[in-house]
Amino acid sequence: MAFLAVGDLKEGMILAEDVFIFGNKLLVPKGTELTDYLINKLGFYSVQRVKIKEISSVDDNESEDLSVASYSKRLKRSSEYKAFKEEFFKSIYKFKTNFFEIANNDEKIDSNELVGRVYSVIESSGGINVFDMLHCMREYDDSTYVHALNTSLICNVFGKWLGMSKKDLDALTLAGLLHDIGKIRVSDSITRKTEELTPSERNLMQAHTIYGYEILKNQDIDERVKAVALMHHERCDGTGYPKAYKSSQINDFAKIVGIASEYDSLTSARAYRDPICPFDVIKQFELEGLQKYDARYILTFLEHISSAFINNTVLLSDGQTAEIVMINKQFLSRPVVKAGSTFIDLSKNTDLYIKALV
Ligand SMILES: [Fe+2]
Incomplete structure (x- = not known):
């Protein structure tokens, strides 16, 4: 184990201890492989030094038998994942500059350029399911830009599920990317706050929808993208907010992006909570989905x-790991899984549930 200054950290090093910030909040968990983004994040939160595993430990970790590693561990070591991650963060840095100029200096939006960037991230995945890629990146949590790109990627897949034309799909992809642009005008002290927001802070946070529309309203872009913001x-x-509209008053694209954005928010880590397992989110959507959406x-x-x-490895509530083998359309949050050589139908074994994807 070595104790290194943040300035000496390099991509690929593995954290040997959890890193906490003010208020005893977990910033980056032990065992995380450092990336440029995470190293910058440690600097952003003024972390001075961290413990990392010795290089030999990293090598030991790398030599773990891939045939028994979980699906996401195997995926994280694939060249496709590495290419996806690199393209993802290259795009994030670009969007940061673009969004700032659009929001503060009225820079003209180049829809083709922004959507083209999202497509280059999709193409870098080499055809691997985007949800699997995003699940592997759940440690990259609290940035508005990560959420924007995640939502855009989810919207692109969602639009294909809905059978959209290329023109509509591109507009939906752009809408996912720009839906929260109004957050640029909300103070960091509110967007990064780890405690519950006060009522007045919540009002300011909710105003990101109105700010977003104001930022986009004079731009020469698809009108549906503005409605989504x-x-x-x-x-x-x-x-909902800001107008408490009912179904017939809500733009269709806003309904779609609303689902994609909510799914990404819930399954991502936030400063005030851990990520929620996608199957818990699916269950929540099953329970309240038809009223809200x-x-x-x-x-x-x-x-x-x-x-x-399907094919992902999950941790069950009794501590055993299993693989998802079949989805039950009547109980989407309770699929059939295979633990060792035993098949378990979670719709019938109701005392067991999926605790996490691993
Ligand atoms: Fe939002």
Whole structure:
């Protein structure tokens, strides 16, 4: 084990201890492989020194038998994942500059360029399921830009599930990317706050929808992208914001992006909570989905998202690991899994549930 200054860290080093920040919040967990993004993040939070595993330990880790490693561990070591991660963060740095100029200096939006960047991230995955890639990147949590790109990638897949034309798919991909651009005008002290927001802070946070629309309204882009910035937190039962619109008043693209954005937010780590297991999110959507979301979209999303996790390794509530082998359309959050040589139908074994993807 070595104790290194943040300035001496290099990509690929493995953290030997959890890194905490003020308020005893976990910033980066033990065992995480450092990337440029994470090293920058440690610097951003003024972390001075961290413990890393010795290089020999890293090598030992690398030599673990890949045939018994979980699906996501195997994926993380693939060249496709490395290429995807590199393209993902290259795009994030580009979007940071673009979004700042658009929001603060009225820079003209080049839709083709922005959407082209998202497609280059998709292409870098070499055809591997985007949800599997995003699951492997769940340690990259709290940035508005990571959420924007994740949502855009999810929207692109979602649009294909809905059978959209290329023109609509490109507009939806752009809408996912720009949906939260209004957060640039909300103070970091609110967007990064780790405690519960006060009512006045919550109002300021919710105003990101109005700011987003203001930033985009004079741009020469698809009108639906502007509607998404304003309405992506509206819900069909009138419980959303900023206008508490009902289903017929909400733009279709905003309904779609609302689902993609909510799914990404819940399954990502936040400063105030760990990521929620996708199967818990699916269960939550199953319970309240038809009130809050348009049935045309939420049913398509749930059915496809569950199937996207076939072959993944999961941790069951009794501590054993298993592989997802079949989705049960009646109980999307309770698939059939295989633990060792035993098949377990979770829709029938109701005392067992999926605790996490591993
Ligand atoms: Fe939002």
